Amino acid sequence: MLAVAGELVQIMTMVRPIPSLPQLHVDLDALLENFRWFERQAPNSAISCALKANAYGLGIKKVAPALQAAGCDIFFVAHICEGEELREILGKNPIIYVLHGLLTHEAETLLNHDLRPVLNTHQQMDVWRKQGKGQPAALHIDTGINRLGIAFDELETINSSDLNLCLIMSHLACAAEPAHPLNAQQLQRFTKVIQHFPGIAASFCNSAGTLLGSEYQFDLARIGIGLFGTLALEAELGTPTMTPVARLLAPIVQLKTLHKGQQVGYGATFEADRTMQVAVLAYGYADGLPRTIGPDTKGWFKGASVPLLGRVSMDLIVVDLSQLDQQPQVGEHIEFMGHDLEPFADSCGAEPYEILTSISPRVQRIYQGEAA
Incomplete structure (x- = not known):
C-alpha cells in the first residue's frame, strides 16, 4: 500500500497538472532558506533533516535532493522502508538514521542499504551487537518524553561494549514551550548521559529546541517541521522569520x-x-x-x-x-x-x-x- 501511494505521488509530480485536482505547490527555494536559517541559529552544530512521512507530506523525492545539494548530509527517517527509499534517492554518501531502530529480522536490510539504526532498547542493542557487523548506530536515551529510548534511570545498566556507537541522542518533549520545567530537567539529564559516552557526538534538539539556547544544540540538531516554514511556538520564543514552503x-x-x-x-x-x-x-x-x-x-x-x-x-x-x-x-x-x-x-x-x-x-x- 505504501509503495502504491509512493508511485501515485511520483505520477502526480511528473505529469502536467490536471485542472480538476487540488494542487500542492512546494517552493524548494523557500525550503532551502529555512534550512540555512537553522544553520544560522546553531552555527556550532551540524544541521540534519528529519524527512519522515514522505518529507512531512511534501514529497521526499524532490525535497531530499534539494537539501542534499544545499549541503545536508545527515538525515533521519522513522521506518526502515523510508530509509531504503531515501538511500535510493540520495545515493551512497549521506548518513541515514532510522529512528525506530530494528527488530530481530531487520538487521540485514539495514546493512544492505547502509542505514544506521537508532537503538532504543537493550534488546535492540543486543541484536545490533550480534548482527550489525560492527557498523555504526545511534543510541537513544529517554530523558523525559517517555516514548522511544532507554530510560534515563537505566543509564548505569547500559552495556555498549562491542557496539560502534557514533551518536548519542534524546528528544525534547516541550521545546515549543520554553518556560516548561521539563526542558531544563531533560537538559540536565542529557548532560549526564553524554558524560557516560565521551568522544561520541550528541544530538538533543529538534526544530523548536534550537531556539532554547546554545546549551541545547550540542553537535547535531535534528530539524523537521521547521524546514517547512512553521514551528508552532509559544509566545515566549517570538515569531521566527520562517518562509512558507x-x-x-x-x-x-x-x-x-x-x-x-x-x-x-x-x-x-x-x-x-x-x-x-x-x-x-x-x-x-x-x-x-x-x-x-x-x-x-x-x-x-x-x-x-x-x-x-x-x-x-x-x-x-x-x-x-x-x-x-x-x-x-x-x-x-x-x-x-x-x-x-x-x-x-x-x-x-x-x-x-x-x-x-x-x-x-x-x-x-x-x-x-x-x-x-
Missing part, C-alpha cells in the same frame, strides 16, 4: 447562487441567512482537509478570505464568495495553508504536522524555485 490550491468546479433558507452539504448544517454567492471546490477529506473545520476556517482568493460552509465531504467543500470584490471563475483556485498554516491548523483543531502529513497522494505536488 507549501500552499494548497483547490480548484473551483462549480459556482452557485444560494438563496435565503437554502442549506449546504451533508446534514444541512449550514443555512443561508441571505442570498450568497458560493463556490464548490474539489477539495475534501480524501485530499487531507480535516472534517474538524471550525467557524474560523478559511481559504483565500487574491488576498481576500473566503469562509468554508457546511461539512467537509470526501471530495468537496463549499466556500462563501459573497464578500469578494472580484468574483472568481470555474477553474480558478482558492488557496489554503500558505501564509497561514498555523491559524488554518488551529481552526481545524489540529497541528501543522497533522495538516501537512495528511495531504493525500492524489493531490498533485508541483515544485517551484531554482532548486526544482
